[in-house]
Amino acid sequence: MSTITFRLNEKNISLEADPASRLLDLLREDLGLSAVKEGCGEGECGACSVLKDGVLVNSCMVPVGTIEHCSIETLEGLRETDEGRCIIEAFADTGAVQCGFCTPGMVMASIALLRSNARPTLEEIKVALSGNLCRCTGYDMIIKGVQLAAERGDGIW
Amino acid sequence: MMTKKISDSIRRVDAVDKAGGYTQYISDMSFDELHYGRLVRGLRSHARITHIDLPALPDGYYFITKDHIPEGGKNEIQQIGTDWPVFADDEVTFYGETIGILVGPDREKVLEIERSISIEYEKLEAVFTIDDGLAMKTGLINGTNNTYADYHLNKGDVDAGFARADQIIEDEITTGFQEHLYMEPQGMVAQYVDGDYIITASCQCPFYLRKAVANVLNTDKEHIIVRQAVTGGAFGGKEHFPDIIAAPLVVAARVVGKPIQVVFDRKDDISFTAKRHPSRGIFRTGLDKEGNIVAMDVDVTINAGAYMSCSNIVLQRAIFSINSVYDIPNVHVRGRSVATNAFPSDAFRGFGAPQGIFLAEMHLSHIASHLGIDPASYKQRYFISKGDTTITNGLMHDEVKLPLMLEKAAEASDLYEKQRLYATGSGKGMGVSFYNHGAGFTGNGEKEIIKARLRMKKHRNGHVDILLSNVEMGQGLQTTFPKIAAAILEIPMEDISCDNPDTSIVPDSGPTVASRSLMVVGKLVERASQQLKERWDESPEVEVEVKYIHPEGCQWDQETLQGDAYPTYGWGVCIVEVEVDPATAEVETKGIWTVHDVGIAIDEMIVHGQVNGGVIQSLGYGSLEKLEYKDGRFYQNTLADYMIPTSMDFPMMSSQLVDNPYENGPFGAKGLGELVFDGASAAFADAVQQAIGKNINRIPVTPEYIMEVMNS
Numbered sequence: 001m002s003t004i005t006f007r008l009n010e011k012n013i014s015l016e017a018d019p020a021s022r023l024l025d026l027l028r029e030d031l032g033l034s035a036v037k038e039g040c041g042e043g044e045c046g047a048c049s050v051l052k053d054g055v056l057v058n059s060c061m062v063p064v065g066t067i068e069h070c071s072i073e074t075l076e077g078l079r080e081t082d083e084g085r086c087i088i089e090a091f092a093d094t095g096a097v098q099c100g101f102c103t104p105g106m107v108m109a110s111i112a113l114l115r116s117n118a119r120p121t122l123e124e125i126k127v128a129l130s131g132n133l134c135r136c137t138g139y140d141m142i143i144k145g146v147q148l149a150a151e152r153g154d155g156i157w
Numbered sequence: 158m159m160t161k162k163i164s165d166s167i168r169r170v171d172a173v174d175k176a177g178g179y180t181q182y183i184s185d186m187s188f189d190e191l192h193y194g195r196l197v198r199g200l201r202s203h204a205r206i207t208h209i210d211l212p213a214l215p216d217g218y219y220f221i222t223k224d225h226i227p228e229g230g231k232n233e234i235q236q237i238g239t240d241w242p243v244f245a246d247d248e249v250t251f252y253g254e255t256i257g258i259l260v261g262p263d264r265e266k267v268l269e270i271e272r273s274i275s276i277e278y279e280k281l282e283a284v285f286t287i288d289d290g291l292a293m294k295t296g297l298i299n300g301t302n303n304t305y306a307d308y309h310l311n312k313g314d315v316d317a318g319f320a321r322a323d324q325i326i327e328d329e330i331t332t333g334f335q336e337h338l339y340m341e342p343q344g345m346v347a348q349y350v351d352g353d354y355i356i357t358a359s360c361q362c363p364f365y366l367r368k369a370v371a372n373v374l375n376t377d378k379e380h381i382i383v384r385q386a387v388t389g390g391a392f393g394g395k396e397h398f399p400d401i402i403a404a405p406l407v408v409a410a411r412v413v414g415k416p417i418q419v420v421f422d423r424k425d426d427i428s429f430t431a432k433r434h435p436s437r438g439i440f441r442t443g444l445d446k447e448g449n450i451v452a453m454d455v456d457v458t459i460n461a462g463a464y465m466s467c468s469n470i471v472l473q474r475a476i477f478s479i480n481s482v483y484d485i486p487n488v489h490v491r492g493r494s495v496a497t498n499a500f501p502s503d504a505f506r507g508f509g510a511p512q513g514i515f516l517a518e519m520h521l522s523h524i525a526s527h528l529g530i531d532p533a534s535y536k537q538r539y540f541i542s543k544g545d546t547t548i549t550n551g552l553m554h555d556e557v558k559l560p561l562m563l564e565k566a567a568e569a570s571d572l573y574e575k576q577r578l579y580a581t582g583s584g585k586g587m588g589v590s591f592y593n594h595g596a597g598f599t600g601n602g603e604k605e606i607i608k609a610r611l612r613m614k615k616h617r618n619g620h621v622d623i624l625l626s627n628v629e630m631g632q633g634l635q636t637t638f639p640k641i642a643a644a645i646l647e648i649p650m651e652d653i654s655c656d657n658p659d660t661s662i663v664p665d666s667g668p669t670v671a672s673r674s675l676m677v678v679g680k681l682v683e684r685a686s687q688q689l690k691e692r693w694d695e696s697p698e699v700e701v702e703v704k705y706i707h708p709e710g711c712q713w714d715q716e717t718l719q720g721d722a723y724p725t726y727g728w729g730v731c732i733v734e735v736e737v738d739p740a741t742a743e744v745e746t747k748g749i750w751t752v753h754d755v756g757i758a759i760d761e762m763i764v765h766g767q768v769n770g771g772v773i774q775s776l777g778y779g780s781l782e783k784l785e786y787k788d789g790r791f792y793q794n795t796l797a798d799y800m801i802p803t804s805m806d807f808p809m810m811s812s813q814l815v816d817n818p819y820e821n822g823p824f825g826a827k828g829l830g831e832l833v834f835d836g837a838s839a840a841f842a843d844a845v846q847q848a849i850g851k852n853i854n855r856i857p858v859t860p861e862y863i864m865e866v867m868n869s
Contacts, residue, residue: 035178099631100175101389138773
């Protein structure tokens, strides 16, 4: 165990953790952030997506030891912001949500995309979502959700 | 007040909570003193257990086996049959069968103990394929001939038909396993509290779970309470398989006296859960001089695995689907579900229909290609119409709108112009499939077995509860059920609740399967709402209960499988355009167009979501999702080697609906959740065979397989 200091959802935090343990477990089990889902545990499905220093990562593949002094953002920290609300509302309006298990990760991937590219093309959206698997929707309505969020979010992104 | 049409889309009631990550799934829920359970599995395909070497267990840790089943309880899970035991009974009959369950308060410690359990076996011979099972290479697994069922369907006079044949076309077509890959893995928590067993589960069928474990515990069903947890996708994979987890878990819960959670990790979920049945169709079809079909003889087999589960019902749907949308004269179909030492296969969206339809669509395409006729044109000759005879000698009651649907799909895709431009074997191809799906249970299952009941309750404050046992698993029922009620009661959606079922509260309106929920149970919501509306002012609190009423004119004999197999059908046309790279055999899908008849859409956005998701899942089945059974186990068992479609794999699709109201569905709606899976894989394979100019005989159509076909 060692002391890990990082920024979580805009707050500084310091705690004792095994540096080899997964960021996913730290977030879900020690910090109770259950919007971060475990879909595969092997970095393939994107359900556990978070932002590490603004970059989309699979938290199941991130050892806790590597987040020292980093900024970690989860959906809990973003869902009440203009960015988070914009995506969530757009997803609800386009039918992007079915079983919902992949959706928090999809929202995170969409935020990561729109922050770096406020008016993405269809192809850019597809690429940005390609690390997040969904088995219910066939993706079209999620893609439309991102397009709608881009349209509506003029000035946010 | 709802003044809009019922089909006009509204926001799903669960969308914002799910997208915001507020929704709690089973692995997110808190329980006091939660313990962790791991199923300890027999990692042999067929073997006698000779010794289990268990390390000394620390205090508070338990290894639960068949010896812990309560007195009078049975080591058998009550499914359709009772052959699948809770714990392997001295012998393991497939790779991954449950032997025991290890339980303790610390998950890491449980895993550590699991690694140090050593099980010794005496190896027995095993069979994995349909042919080896039928040949009884290792003796009997089930019955007298290693089948769970051996059905025959006869329509017309097959011998007389073949006597008129000018030529006979033979074909052998196969389909593979498919993994459900719901994004939320299997999971549940069981606890034993004051004589009651409480199971909180990600599941489709709370009352199935209750029935499955009652005999194991030797207790009344009322002492088993099943609460559905928010279910992160299921597709049939959470229909019966949760029984297999719940049965050992409740035995453990009684011994341990603490809540115990079992959540599969992804590798376990792919390695050790049931899949879609692999199938094979062997066709002999007689043609007259004009190329018309005069007789067809089909041998359908499915690999059922080591226990029966629901394989025979899947088989029934597979053989009923062999003529799907066609009225073909003089047909004999034999169907067998074959016992092997493979992991038992089970329900998966479509439930045998995708297999039957794929086999039939490809065979008819092969006949058309042989005759030099465009497959879609050839198939149209045999479109079934209202009043025609079905393959089970029942009556087609539906008005069949396939010609109109084909016209719409052809126009949207520019089918005929592209067919003219893309010569057979040019590397570009247009594939077309036609399909239907019998909505609801086979025959008289609703009347004889399910007997659905539903209650609605108006509270003093005017709030209405809909009490039923069907679950929201992504398909939108918690929006569509209240939407039906709101439209009739003329009250806002917000004043109606339809919560996750708890078997101690809700009546049994049946399982969430067979594309029955919206059509059959939704009709009960409609009727209960009408009654409630009439009695609204009777008193401050009003409760109504309605029971299923069987549609008049639907006759069925389950013994002979004769009559009206389904009360009605959903219908579909799918067109897929592909381009095959001649060097790599990689396929690029250039376009997808569908037209469906789902009666009346209760919510167009939800319907389009089902269409989109079902079609892409079917295209995955047809193109990417290779799942091999090698060395007696699933060879692909991670998301790195079992490929499902990503956002990059297919283009955005065009989907249209045609209205065709069904009188026994709410507002005219029919079941659709499985229909939308049934045909796209065949359209994809058909497009590839047009593009390469050679017959495709199996799915998935991978580049390796295309290369093999092109080089043959």
